Amino acid sequence: MRTPELVTALLAEFDVGDEFEKKEYICSDVGDCGWRGLGTETNLVFIRNTAWSQCPKCSSNVAYIVDIDAENHRASYVSRKHRDYIEKLKETLTQDEASFPELEGDSLEFSWTIEPSDSADGVAPDYVVIDCDDVVIHREEAYWGNKDRFEQVEEMLRRRYGSRFSDLEHFDAFGYLNGRPGVVWR
């Protein structure tokens, strides 16, 4: 067996094609964590089109992987993990429009906005926020390439509010809907 390349890392940056999972890490966080192991043993946290790889012992970020849905790296370890993560997340999202509140008005205009991570290092997720006239009616974790969810939520709003539903307008500054950074879906 080939000896994996050794990376002494506190936040090494990789492209998804760099096979970070085959490298061995020594966590070098202050406090001398010293955890040593392969990329596959770290915990992956997905935000937008990136993954943060965290030390299983002290939770420090040991690696940062970019461009994880790149077309030519669909079979890579991180891309597969990302798709699994999205599938699991989707199962937790509400399918029940009864959870949306009663609203006044004959013509209801809704907006779909991405609320960016509130964490300084960016490791907390972004959220989708649905509001109507500045009243938040729903909030859920956003996932990359969520056009299917946009259409699902639009359909739920139609069912919940009937003919009073007017529009669901999206404000997606990050490119979530297309799954392409900075490309806004029309």
Ligand SMILES: [Zn+2]
């Ligand atoms: Zn550590």
